[in-house]
Amino acid sequence: MTHGNEEDIPPLMDVISIDSGKVLDVEFMSKVCRRCNSKNNEFNTTHNCAKHIESSGAIEPLGVYRIFERSVEMRKLQYAIFFGDGDSKGYASVKDIYGQNTVAKYECIGHLQKRVGTKLRKLKSKRKDLGGRGKLTDAFIDKLQNYYGIAIRDNVNNLQGMQRAVIAAFFHCCSNAKQQMHGQYPV
Numbered sequence: 001m002t003h004g005n006e007e008d009i010p011p012l013m014d015v016i017s018i019d020s021g022k023v024l025d026v027e028f029m030s031k032v033c034r035r036c037n038s039k040n041n042e043f044n045t046t047h048n049c050a051k052h053i054e055s056s057g058a059i060e061p062l063g064v065y066r067i068f069e070r071s072v073e074m075r076k077l078q079y080a081i082f083f084g085d086g087d088s089k090g091y092a093s094v095k096d097i098y099g100q101n102t103v104a105k106y107e108c109i110g111h112l113q114k115r116v117g118t119k120l121r122k123l124k125s126k127r128k129d130l131g132g133r134g135k136l137t138d139a140f141i142d143k144l145q146n147y148y149g150i151a152i153r154d155n156v157n158n159l160q161g162m163q164r165a166v167i168a169a170f171f172h173c174c175s176n177a178k179q180q181m182h183g184q185y186p187v
Helices: 041-046 056-075 090-094 109-126 138-153 159-174
Strands: 012-016 023-028 081-084 104-107
Touching (some): 104 109
């Protein structure tokens, strides 16, 4: 979904084929209708406006639902995977849309990596005793966030390896010349 000021960049949901890279379907939604807002009153009386009248937060789930719902009728296919960021509300609206054929959710590794840094920064700001020299600094968070992303990318199809690599990354980031903590590195 495209974010931003709706008047500049309205929300847009799309489905892209992993195999071909082609756009299979698009749902454009906005709370603003430029035709309705135009000065042409004659046009406005005959115009069938399709602007979104519910809350802004409902745009993404509804748009994604519409795309998945028409996939069987229009394309004779069911979308098997939903790619989204961690805070996407769209997945819940399509998870069980095809009955027993549940749609799987994949998250962008970059979003996961970013969320780690965001959560740590929020924790540091709430708990003042965690910040400061030798503690949870922004530089340490950046380093940990980077190694976390590497650990995930290097172990995409290996959950146990991913867990070991994330723990090893944490201990690596905590190590210094005085206190070596490299014993957790994956074998």
